[in-house]
Amino acid sequence: MGRLQYILAFACFASSLFSRAIDPLVPLIARDLETAPERVALLSTAFALPFGLLQLAFGPIGDRVGREVVIRICMVAMTIGGLASAFAWGFGTLFTLRVVCGAASAGIFPATIALIGDRVALDQRQAVLSKMLAATISGTLFGAIGAGLLVDLVDWRGVFLIYTATSAVAAAALFAVLPAKQPHTDKPAAGVIEGFRSVLRNPRAKVCFIAVFLEGLAVFGLLPFVALLLEARGEGGPAIAGLVIAGFPLGGILYAAVAPRLVASLGTAGMMAGGGIVAGLSLLAVAFGLPWQGDAIAFIVLGIGFYTLHNSMQVQATELSAIHRGSAVAMHGSSFMTGQALGPVIYGPGFTTIGVFATLATSALVIAMVGIACAILLGSRAEATSASA
Incomplete structure (x- = not known):
């Protein structure tokens, strides 16, 4: 390009x-x-x-x-x-x-x-x-x-x-x-709804969309509660919370800097499993109530792990349908945003009913299992497709 x-x-x-x-x-x-x-x-x-x-x-x-x-x-x-x-x-x-x-x-x-x-x-x-x-x-x-x-x-x-x-x-x-015309001539003949149905006929689509939904729920559901958790521990106000949360996008930027090397060394399946496990361990670290400096480091590592997994899922979304690629990516994004929206709704009652540690430990398990499941269900075929590309 x-x-x-x-x-x-x-x-x-x-x-x-x-x-x-x-x-x-x-x-x-x-x-x-x-x-x-x-x-x-x-x-x-x-x-x-x-x-x-x-x-x-x-x-x-x-x-x-x-x-x-x-x-x-x-x-x-x-x-x-x-x-x-x-x-x-x-x-x-x-x-x-x-x-x-x-x-x-x-x-x-x-x-x-x-x-x-x-x-x-x-x-x-x-x-x-x-x-x-x-x-x-x-x-x-x-x-x-x-x-x-x-x-x-x-x-x-x-x-x-x-x-x-x-x-x-x-x-x-x-x-x-950027030219105004598409470089390819394949255009969908079906209507919008049929385009979405066509994407969903691919069995890999359901895995992708469920995975990114759970990603958004488990990770982004925590962010609105960071300031409250720090305040409850006497760890400072909004400025400290902002520094801790900023670690998450910083981790994403660090991931992007090393992404080509990770792809070459780990492969798709390794990045999915590794990203999910790293993100899970980071959430578990937050559950132990570290000082805010420790939380900031945990959020940097969380960003690295999360975006290692999420970027791999974005690649998978682009392969669900060549003709309806835009629809596939849109459904991917919508599933992710829905998970983000519902995350706080789950986290709030979780903190008040089963406690902070149990809620974060459950989320850690969810994101780790998402990475491992995607590596098993999607990774092997992705490696084969990449090798033949």
Whole structure:
């Protein structure tokens, strides 16, 4: 793919800047728009909900009109939405624009994964996808950190203008480098529902979608409770919780840096099993109530283990259907987001009924078994396919 993979990675980074940008700005936006902070906090939901749901729409659209078209249009929509957000005159307007940005983001990363599935051979695909993953994680991480640092210099509206400028550069680069037409001619003849059914006829699809659902539930369900767990142990406030949680995306970036070597040394099955076991051991370490510095290290290792497994599952999703690849990736993303959404619903009652240690130990067992099961059910065939690619 040459320089195109770097342009796509930059587009993923730029679109992800907007996802967590609101979090550090809630008090300032609340005062400026004269509304309650609790309402402003809903701006994060306004982005996340359409991002999760509309992947199911953009997947089939990309199958029919081309991933390239979807990525370019969504990047433009993201840029326009970000620019308009900087000039929003009320909470309702800003809420609507966050929905627009979330919807646009839903068409960028999943379509990028499917596009890479179209263009990159299976034996090279995981290394390329790891770059997209690292760019997306970095955008999410720097989006929140940058907003907190920049707001004192340029106000919250200036933050949106800076992020919009980054998005505009990415959009211009996409129009310059990414062609508007698909390089392949295979297009699905069936309707959207039949496309989803076609993907599900592949027995490997059920394993993939259940696995990423359990991934999201077991790992991301913990994140909203980190501050509460630290506070209960007398381990500091939001700043310390932020440092601990930041270890997770940092681990993802570290994984991406060594992904090609891991693929070469461990193979697909080894990465699935190893990633699940490492993630499980990290959750178990958190269950023992370490000092916050120990939790921070555990979360870095958790990020490495989780993304080693998850990136392997992304590769599997691109192989479920060549014709309906966009639909397959969309179902993969939707399953993952559903697990993330239900995770806190499971963790909360778990902490109050069976306790913190038992809940985290159960989650550790779940993610470890997911990795081992995927290695057994998916790994051997993936190795064979990769070898023949």
